[in-house]
Amino acid sequence: MAEELVNTDRLVTVFGGSGFVGRHVVRALALRGWRIRVASRRPDLAFHLQPLGDVGQIHAVQANVRYPESVAHALRDAQAAINLVGILHASGAQRFDAIHHLGAQSVAKAAKQAGAEVFVQMSAIGADPSGSSVYAKTKAFGEVAVRQILPDAIIMRPSVVFGPEDQFFNRFAGMARLSPIMPVFAGNTRFQPVYVGDVADAALAALDHPEAPGRIYELGGPEILTFRELMELTLREIHRRRALVSLPYAVAACEAALLELLPKPPLTRDQVKLLRRDTVVTPGAAGLGELGIVPTALELVLPTYLARFRRGGGWRTADSTAAAGPSRG
Numbered sequence: 001m002a003e004e005l006v007n008t009d010r011l012v013t014v015f016g017g018s019g020f021v022g023r024h025v026v027r028a029l030a031l032r033g034w035r036i037r038v039a040s041r042r043p044d045l046a047f048h049l050q051p052l053g054d055v056g057q058i059h060a061v062q063a064n065v066r067y068p069e070s071v072a073h074a075l076r077d078a079q080a081a082i083n084l085v086g087i088l089h090a091s092g093a094q095r096f097d098a099i100h101h102l103g104a105q106s107v108a109k110a111a112k113q114a115g116a117e118v119f120v121q122m123s124a125i126g127a128d129p130s131g132s133s134v135y136a137k138t139k140a141f142g143e144v145a146v147r148q149i150l151p152d153a154i155i156m157r158p159s160v161v162f163g164p165e166d167q168f169f170n171r172f173a174g175m176a177r178l179s180p181i182m183p184v185f186a187g188n189t190r191f192q193p194v195y196v197g198d199v200a201d202a203a204l205a206a207l208d209h210p211e212a213p214g215r216i217y218e219l220g221g222p223e224i225l226t227f228r229e230l231m232e233l234t235l236r237e238i239h240r241r242r243a244l245v246s247l248p249y250a251v252a253a254c255e256a257a258l259l260e261l262l263p264k265p266p267l268t269r270d271q272v273k274l275l276r277r278d279t280v281v282t283p284g285a286a287g288l289g290e291l292g293i294v295p296t297a298l299e300l301v302l303p304t305y306l307a308r309f310r311r312g313g314g315w316r317t318a319d320s321t322a323a324a325g326p327s328r329g
Contacts, residue, residue, distance in 0.1 A: 012207070013037045013075050013116075015065060015107055016084035018046035020165045021122065024200035025082060027052045032204060039063035039074035065103030066093065068110065075107075075114040080207050082120040083107045083146075088135070088167065089260075089268045096138040096270075104142035108149040118213065119153045120203050121146045125192075125218055125279045127157060133273040152213035154206045156199070159220045159279045162298065163196030164305040171266055172231060173238050173309040182235075182242045185252035186275035187228040192220030195296035198288055205291040212291075219288055220281035221295045227275065237302050238309040249276065 012029060016022045017038035029036050030053035040046050043060035050058050063074035065085050075081060085107075087099050104121060111119050127139035146153045160168050176182055199219055206212040225233070228244060235242055247255075252272045259265040281287055288295050307313075 009035065010079045011035045011037060011077060012080040012082060013039055013078040014082045014084065015039045015063065015071075015074070016086065016122075017082075018042070018049060018060070019084060020163070020167070021161060021196055021199055022084050023049060023052070023165075024163070024196045025084065025203050026058060028197075028200040028204040030054075030057055034080075035059075037061055037074060037078065039071070065106055066098055068106045071106050072110040072113065075110045075116065078111075078114055078116050080118045080120075081107065081111040081114075081116045082122070082203055084122045086122065086124075086139075088271065089265060090134075096134045097141070100135070100138035101141040101145060105145035105149065108146040108153065112149055118207050119146070119150050120206055121153055121155050122203070123155050123157045125157045125159045125220070125281065126274065126277055131273075131277070133277075134270050135274060136277075154212050154214070155216040156202060156206070157216060157218045158194050158199050159192040159218075159281065160194070161196050161199055162193045162221075162301065166196070168193075169230075169234055169302060169306060172234050173306050175266070176235060176238060176240050176242050177309050180242060182231055182244050183247045183252065183255070184228050184231060184244050185247040185249055185272065187226060187244075187246055189227045189275055190224050190278040190280050191227065191230060192224045192280040193230070193298055194219045194221045194288075195301055198293055198296055201293050202288055202291050205293065209291060215286055217287055217291065218281040218285040222297055224280050233298065233302070234306065237306040239311065240309075 012034050014022060014025055014036060017026050018040045026036055026038060026049050036058045038046050038049055038060040040060055041064050043062050046060035061074050063070040065071060083104055085099055085103055087094055090096055123139045123143050126136050127143060128136045129140040131137050143155055162169055202219055231244055253269050256267045256269045256272050259267050
């Protein structure tokens with residue numbers, strides 16, 4: 001993607017723009033000169049986005065996908081809409097169906113009423129109406145609901161998204177810093193991690209790509225790795241030796257049930273179900289290449305943010321020796 005600012009008066013509303021993927025999408029849009037309205041439940045937490053653009057280019061408004069009136073207000077006069085809203089675990093009124101399904105439906109209805117020319121819905125690889133995971137089911141229901149209202153809606157299905165604020169590598173690196181044992185309960189499940197910057201560029205490219213309307217894009221990186229291989233890679237990056245101990249799914253589910261008692265559980269039973277299924281791009285599916293994006297390799301990005309999990313926070317003396325690789329369990 002070109003880094004030059006392109007002058008434009010076009011306005012795009014980004015739902016969930018203050019989140020992990022959202023901040024990268026907002027940055028990409030700002031570089032291309034879009035005026036950006038960031039729709040967030042807590043717009044006061046979106047102030048960090050303003051330095052990403054020129055004065056007045058990025059504006060945060062209050063909107064909750066569970067409340068249609070706020071959604072309609074956020075979409076007023078917008079030429080495009082991007083819905084990034086999603087949750088990894090349910091809490092209070094933030095339930096999977098309310099956010100992924102009915103919330104997406106509400107945004108699509110409002111976008112149609114506002115006359116938005118293009119709509120991008122962020123889903124996930126593995127979205128399946130008959131899946132065992134509620135997350136996967138409701139993501140699929142959301143896709144269907146959006147397409148019923150806007151047949152030309154563009155669906156983005158990323159694999160595991162990695163980057164500085166991700167909830168995958170950071171989570172397991174944090175666990176490895178504290179525990180001598182790393183449980184592996186989905187050792188052979190395959191993933192195709194995709195860099196958050198590439199996902200953002202894909203959303204931006206889709207807004208103007210002539211072949212994008214009505215298409216589904218599956219977004220994956222250049223490597224397919226098993227869960228165990230990803231854990232081994234994480235340990236290498238943080239220079240720690242840890243035993244990788246294989247656990248049955250039943251044990252993992254019981255452990256997740258206990259963790260769900262925490263306000264922000266690091267693992268849930270629904271996520272355990274998700275980890276039982278491969279998250280890789282379907283052969284022949286449209287992806288980053290069709291949008292002119294070369295996927296970024298893991299090894300180019302992981303060291304930039306996992307170094308803080310090393311002993312000393314990444315600072316090492318000249319004669320220090322890094323611990324190498326995991327032990328097997």
